[in-house]
Amino acid sequence: MTLEAVLVVAAALFAVGLYGALSQQVVVMVMMGLELMINGVLLAAAGFWWFLAPDPSGQVLLLVVLAAMTVEMAMGFAVATLLHRRRQTDMTDMSQELSQ
Amino acid sequence: MLIGIVFWVLAVVAVAAGVAVFVADSMARATYALAVSFIAVGVQILLLQQSYLGLITILMMVMEMAVMAVYMVMFMGMNPALMPMDMTHGKKTAIGASVGAFVLLAGGALLIPWPQRRGEPPDELTHALGLEIMGEKMLVMAVIGPVMVATIVAGVVLAAGRTRYDRFGDDLHRRPGDDPQSGGVGR
Structure with missing residues (x-):
């Protein structure tokens, strides 16, 4: 297990998540793509911390990434609920004009 | 050696499950696949000696997947969530961006001369x-x-x-x- 190996796996997770975030139409599936991307960032941050500078302060960065993941999840679910209530849809293509 | 083998097995599981999220023919299966991917990454973080953060990742993501399952029942009904579907757009563009991002990130990870480790982790x-x-x-x-x-x-x-x-x-x-x-x- 090396830093390069961890980063390549993290890059693969990020790339798969990017594909999902760009290609999916359902809001919840787009959220899943974003979650995978943050998952890759989390793994890369953990690898950087362990292999480059295993100082306790570096772990705080991982906590921030986890917090960002939580915020993304909560806001995504709230927007999905709002979309469903207002438009009776969960598709991104049917909610392009936010002003309507 | 053993840790290295476990790491690569988990890596394959994490990436394969991540791909399965967008290949699976129902949202329910996609949710389970994402949960598996997160658990695999959580265990990898445990292998990197970060027991607290690894456990938080696993627990948080398992709960999140449970919430996602509730959302699918709420908004799609259980039957549509389990039925085959394909709701995508711009697949070619997405694949191009995804492959480009991977080549860029993985190339950087392999080509950059990373510095030596500074310091030792606390007990x-x-x-x-x-x-x-x-x-x-x-x-x-x-x-x-x-x-x-x-x-x-x-x-x-x-x-x-x-x-x-x-x-x-x-x-x-x-x-x-x-x-x-x-x-x-x-x-």
Whole structure:
């Protein structure tokens, strides 16, 4: 297990998540793509911390990434609920004009 | 050696499950695949000696997948969530961007001469993290706290059934507010 190996796996997770975030139409599936991307960032941050500078302060960065993941999840679910209530849809293509 | 083998097995599971999220023919299966991917990454973080953060990742993501399952039942009904579907757009562009991002990131990871490790991890990592959060990095947690509160408030406001326009009219001039549900403040 090396830093390069961890980063390549993290890059693969990020790339798969990017594909999902760009290609999916359902809001919840787009959220899943974003979650995978943050998952890759989390793994890369953990690898950087362990292999480059295993100082306790570096772990705080991982906590921030986890917090960002939580915020993304909560806001995504709230927007999905709002979309469903207002438009009776969960598709991104049917909610392009936010002003309507 | 053994840790290296376990790491690569988990890596294959994490990436394969991540791909399965967007290949699976139902949202229910996609949710389970994402949960597997997160658990594999959580165990990898445990292998990197970060027991506290690894466990948080696993627990948080398992709960999140449970919430996602509830959403699928709420918005799609259980049957559509289990039925085959293909709801995508711009696949070629997405694949191109995804492959490009991977080549860029993986190429950088392999070609950059990373510096040598500086310092050694403390014996009690979780204890050290706790001291750090309550000490020098208190500002970070002091910022995350209000952000979480703001997220809760914003989430409730977005998801609430009624809005201020329902109560105060389209121009927000209606006084007093027409509240369909009595029992609010002052009523």
